[in-house]
Amino acid sequence: xxxxxxxxxxxxxxxxxxxxxxxxxxxxxxxxxxxxxxxxxxxxxxxxxxxxxxxxxxxxxxxxxxxxxxxxxxxxxxxxxxxxxxxxxxxxxxxxxxxxxxxxxxxxxxxxxxxxxxxxxxxxxxxxxxxxxxxxxxxxxxxxxxxxxxxxxxxxxxxxxxxxxxxxxxxxxxxxxxxxxxxxxxxxxxxxxxxxxxxxxxxxxxxxxxxxxxxxxxxxxxxxxxxxxxxxxxxxxxxxxxxxxxxxxxxxxxxxxxxxxxxxxxxxxxxxxxxxxxxxxxxxxxxxxxxxxxxxxxxxxxxxxxxxxxxxxxxxxxxxxxxxxxxxxxxxxxxxxxxxxxxxxxxxxxxxxxxxxxxxxxxxxxxxxxxxxxxxxxxxxxxxxx
Numbered sequence: 001x002x003x004x005x006x007x008x009x010x011x012x013x014x015x016x017x018x019x020x021x022x023x024x025x026x027x028x029x030x031x032x033x034x035x036x037x038x039x040x041x042x043x044x045x046x047x048x049x050x051x052x053x054x055x056x057x058x059x060x061x062x063x064x065x066x067x068x069x070x071x072x073x074x075x076x077x078x079x080x081x082x083x084x085x086x087x088x089x090x091x092x093x094x095x096x097x098x099x100x101x102x103x104x105x106x107x108x109x110x111x112x113x114x115x116x117x118x119x120x121x122x123x124x125x126x127x128x129x130x131x132x133x134x135x136x137x138x139x140x141x142x143x144x145x146x147x148x149x150x151x152x153x154x155x156x157x158x159x160x161x162x163x164x165x166x167x168x169x170x171x172x173x174x175x176x177x178x179x180x181x182x183x184x185x186x187x188x189x190x191x192x193x194x195x196x197x198x199x200x201x202x203x204x205x206x207x208x209x210x211x212x213x214x215x216x217x218x219x220x221x222x223x224x225x226x227x228x229x230x231x232x233x234x235x236x237x238x239x240x241x242x243x244x245x246x247x248x249x250x251x252x253x254x255x256x257x258x259x260x261x262x263x264x265x266x267x268x269x270x271x272x273x274x275x276x277x278x279x280x281x282x283x284x285x286x287x288x289x290x291x292x293x294x295x296x297x298x299x300x301x302x303x304x305x306x307x308x309x310x311x312x313x314x315x316x317x318x319x320x321x322x323x324x325x326x327x328x329x330x331x332x333x334x335x336x337x338x339x340x341x342x343x344x345x346x347x348x349x350x351x352x353x354x355x356x357x358x359x360x361x362x363x364x365x366x367x368x369x370x371x372x373x374x375x376x377x378x379x380x381x382x383x384x385x386x
Contacts, residue, residue, distance in 0.1 A: 053114045057232055061117075064229040064236035066338075069249040070303040071214075074221040076200050082222040083203060084243030084305060085161060087128040092155040093120050094195055095165030095188075095205075096135040102167050102207040103233050106174035117234035119165065119205070126238045132159060136191045139169055145187050149194050156199040163241065164192055167207030167226075178269060182213045182259050189215070196220050205237060211255050214296050225251070243305060248338035248364075250302035254285045254295050261295070263287040286355035300342050300359070306333025306369070310341075321381035323360075328374050331367035338366045343377050345384060352386065360384070 073081045085091065098120040104110055124131045134152040137145065156162040166188045173179055183189075196202040196219055203222040206212065207229075214223065224247070229236055239245040256262055263279035270276065282290050285299030313327040325343050343361040347354050361377040 051114075057115050060230050061232035061236050061239070064233045065239050065245040065247075067227060067229060067249050068236065068240050068247050069225040069251055069301070070240070070247040070305075071223040071225050071251075071255075071297050071301070072217065072221070073303055073305075076221055079201075082161060082201050083224075083241065085127075085163075085203075085241050087126060087242060089160040090130045090158065091123065091127055091132070092152075092159035092162040092195075092199070093123055093131060093133045093165070094136045094152045094155060094162055094191070096137055096139050097165035097167050097207050098123075098163070098205075099133065099135065100139060101234055102170055102228060103230055104228055105209055106170060107176050109175060113231040116231050117236075119234040119237045122235040122238035123163070123241065126242050126244070130159075136164070136195075137185070137187045140171075141169070141185060141187060145190075149191050152191060153194050153198045156195045156202070159199060161201040161203065162195050162199045163203045163205060164195055165205045165207065166192060168209065168212060173209050179210065182211055182256075182262070184212050192216055192220070203241070205241075211253055213258060214255060217296055225249075225255075243335070246305045246335055246337045248302065248304055248340065250300050250340050250342075251297060252299070254288045254299045255297040256288065257294060257296050261288070261291075261293045281353065282355060286358065289356045300340075302340070304333075304337045304339065306331055306335045306337035308332060308337070308339045308367075323379040323381075323384060325361070325377045325379075326374060327377075328372055329365060329367070330372040331369050334369050336366070336368050338364060340364050341375055341377065343379060345379065354386070 070083070073083050075081045099118055101116070101118050103113075103116070120133055132155040134148070134155040136148050136152040137143075138148070166184055168179070169185065172185075192202075192204065193216070196216070200221070202220045203224065204216070204220050205224045205226055207226050209228050217223070224237070224240065226233065226237060236245070240247050259265055263282065263284075264275075267276045267278050279287050288295050288298070309330045309332045311328045311330070313325060315323060315325045318324055323345070327341065329339060329341065331337055331339075341363045342359055344357040345360050346357045360379040360383050363375050363377050365373050365375060367373060
């Protein structure tokens with residue numbers, strides 16, 4: 001502690017000495033902690049064997065496929081729903097993100113992959129018919145935008161279905177700074193508008209770390225929310241597109257219709273480095289429920305290639321005061337599927353502000369066609385308190 005400025009202060013000598021001693025003790029404790037961690041790391045037993053890269057990648061692929069949310073899957077007039085794709089049909093793959101995946105965040109979340117799949121290669125491998133690719137846009141927003149769109153339109157018009165990969169460029173989204181809004185880049189929206197006019201059977205696949213606005217929701221029949229899917233995300237996306245994996249992901253946040261509806265709109269970005277959190281306890285989906293806003297897609301939403309029917313839901317309070325819900329669920333479709341049952345609770349009388357409803361329990365079931373399962377969900381008593 002023999003460092004610092006030589007400035008003379010008016011503090012009593014004893015107080016200064018006590019403060020120096022306290023700082024020294026704290027520094028010694030911190031150093032001891034670091035040294036202890038280093039010693040324990042050195043004593044760690046050697047790994048049982050080399051990393052199984054293939055098994056690691058297979059797990060990453062499974063996790064990515066389970067994370068994809070099927071937001072929309074309508075049929076064009078006179079046809080079945082667009083997804084899953086038919087392997088033999090000619091496909092146009094459009095969007096640079098299909099070839100150059102946005103698979104992770106920036107800053108401290110960046111990792112070195114053991115392998116990296118891209119959706120374009122995975123789609124070509126899974127398809128039996130012709131696959132045409134057009135980048136559609138440059139990731140940095142440059143290049144001949146009009147020429148890229150024209151090339152994409154030609155590819156889309158020659159295919160039975162177009163799969164358009166859109167998303168937030170890496171430079172626009174990071175843990176170290178805030179996004180300016182929730183809109184996709186204008187060049188990407190212009191591309192999509194041109195492609196879907198050339199081919200009504202257009203599927204949108206999104207790559208984004210945070211929510212994006214979907215002004216095209218009524219203009220395309222199918223949308224997949226892919227988020228940032230990691231190193232095996234390309235293959236996982238193809239698995240879902242072709243139905244090798246039935247999507248079962250659910251939204252963990254609400255997708256609003258517009259930025260003005262979000263809870264942060266009235267206070268972001270703040271002044272002089274300070275932001276007032278004005279939503280109180282109405283965080284996330286609770287805000288939209290309380291304000292009764294129309295939204296693009298609600299919290300907990302997610303479709304499947306099959307259908308499910310719920311029956312016999314019976315809530316009851318057990319001897320310990322916990323809420324128990326028993327419900328039967330049946331796969332009423334033609335393919336195996338995974339469904340997430342969700343239990344929301346509301347308070348009958350409100351003396352203080354509370355959300356209209358809150359998610360309190362959930363369970364995941366995997367059912368074959370025609371299979372029925374009885375599921376029990378428990379909400380602990382303390383989770384029902386104020």
